[in-house]
Amino acid sequence: MLSVGIPAYNSNVSELLSALADQASHLPEVLEIIVLDDASEAPILPEGFVAPKVRVLRHTLNQGRSKTRNHIASEAKSPWILFIDGDSGIHDGLFLRRWCDYLASTSASVVVGGSDYQTTRPSSDLFLRWHVSRMREQTGESFKTNNVAIQASVFNQISFNEALQGYGHEDTLFGFELQQKKIPVEKYGNPVLNEHLDSNEEFLRKTVTGIRNLLKAQSLSSHPDSFNQQIRMLRFYHRMKRCHSLFLIEFLDYLLFNTVRNRLLKGKKVGMINAFDFFKLCTLHRLRKEA
Numbered sequence: 001m002l003s004v005g006i007p008a009y010n011s012n013v014s015e016l017l018s019a020l021a022d023q024a025s026h027l028p029e030v031l032e033i034i035v036l037d038d039a040s041e042a043p044i045l046p047e048g049f050v051a052p053k054v055r056v057l058r059h060t061l062n063q064g065r066s067k068t069r070n071h072i073a074s075e076a077k078s079p080w081i082l083f084i085d086g087d088s089g090i091h092d093g094l095f096l097r098r099w100c101d102y103l104a105s106t107s108a109s110v111v112v113g114g115s116d117y118q119t120t121r122p123s124s125d126l127f128l129r130w131h132v133s134r135m136r137e138q139t140g141e142s143f144k145t146n147n148v149a150i151q152a153s154v155f156n157q158i159s160f161n162e163a164l165q166g167y168g169h170e171d172t173l174f175g176f177e178l179q180q181k182k183i184p185v186e187k188y189g190n191p192v193l194n195e196h197l198d199s200n201e202e203f204l205r206k207t208v209t210g211i212r213n214l215l216k217a218q219s220l221s222s223h224p225d226s227f228n229q230q231i232r233m234l235r236f237y238h239r240m241k242r243c244h245s246l247f248l249i250e251f252l253d254y255l256l257f258n259t260v261r262n263r264l265l266k267g268k269k270v271g272m273i274n275a276f277d278f279f280k281l282c283t284l285h286r287l288r289k290e291a
Contacts, residue, residue, distance in 0.1 A: 035057065125200055
């Protein structure tokens with residue numbers, strides 16, 4: 001049996017929900033679809049929306065990504081919970097059928113379905129998020145919860161750390177704790193379509209917030225030193241620190257940061273991934289100095 005959980009914030013989920021509800025109506029394995037609106041500023045569904053197997057819940061105050069997912073899990077009635085972000089799309093009418101068939105046959109407790117991004121290149125003001133996502137996130141190297149099935153018994157052991165608020169890395173911490181408990185994560189190619197693209201400026205702003213959350217996630221983790229070793233940027237930063245080389249970051253920050261940031265804002269493709277990594281490394285150093 002499967003519960004589908006959709007955390008939503010400022011995203012219209014009517015198209016996604018209608019498609020999933022139609023599929024679920026033909027699948028006895030799908031017990032329910034739970035949509036939790038985390039106090040969105042505009043309606044996420046048309047007034048009076050009703051669909052089979054769908055429950056719509058709402059927070060009166062914004063609780064953040066971790067609390068929203070934990071709330072959904074506490075409401076779910078099935079042994080499996082499939083989390084899908086509210087700004088996602090699905091490719092076809094067999095999305096839930098494939099999930100049900102796979103979960104019935106696997107011995108895994110956590111299965112990541114993956115993400116796809118539009119193939120058409122967007123305008124330059126939206127290019128950064130699209131390019132970074134296709135080059136980094138779509139490869140499936142990091143643990144993401146925008147399309148993941150988790151056994152309820154496993155979720156009850158870990159859950160999302162509610163001390164992490166705002167944008168970013170609640171899934172990184174969740175994935176790390178799975179690893180610490182030696183719970184393997186399986187990958188299954190049943191992707192959702194990531195339909196929302198932030199502007200370059202918004203994506204950089206979220207990146208700064210995400211790095212701040214990453215540092216908090218490290219301090220909240222069960223093994224902070226191991227957490228540092230698992231995250232490439234933190235591992236590189238601490239290697240430089242051990243070699244007494246942080247002054248190089250500071251010098252390059254002073255010399256190049258504004259130039260690199262302006263190139264990223266303009267959506268310049270040449271060297272974009274390296275420039276984005278440089279932006280993140282300098283931001284990490286600045287936040288560590290603030291702390």
